[in-house]
Amino acid sequence: EPEVTQTPSHQVTQMGQEVILRCVPISNHLYFYWYRQILGQKVEFLVSFYNNEISEKSEIFDDQFSVERPDGSNFTLKIRSTKLEDSAMYFCASRGAGGAAETQYFGPGTRLLVL
């Protein structure tokens, strides 16, 4: 069964460093998302991406964050200068369009730890 994949599964970085989290959405999906979950808290929406541009973003998604679909398969989240409070699990999700395709399928997550 097709699934969303994410790499790396874990990333440790120093405060101020740039990180890139990678996702490969399900191949025929059209909408892509990033969410984060701070340890023990709820899942929070960061950004959605469709037709090669951001369609929506939350207040969390400030200028330190950017997303890109550099080729036909990858979808990346970049954090330019990480802060301690960026430590969280980051989930990528994707969905198709219409009907049953309204379901967002999540990747296994990347656990980011900023020291």
Next chain:
Amino acid sequence: AQKVTQAQTEISVVEKEDVTLDCVYETRDTTYYLFWYKQPPSGELVFLIRRNSFDEQNEISGRYSWNFQKSTSSFNFTITASQVVDSAVYFCALRPNNNDMRFGAGTRLTVKP
């Protein structure tokens, strides 16, 4: 406002008991989608069910059942004859007629043998 409330932070039951996880949502949209996801200790988010706002039929899938009531803006989830493997955090989520999915705070379910 688009909001999901899961008032039960933690529930603990003994195996074979039935348990209901509550979810109440708020939205002004007439078209929206509701979801339940399971997050086991390994951390991934596992999709369980999707409902759109025009489909109030309740659904049963094995030991799982869902009760969607628009009149009370609720989408409750019942596990019948719970098992230890059901132990997880369960999230209810609302996607209004846009892309922004809002999750509830989650309910941590512990099923003891």
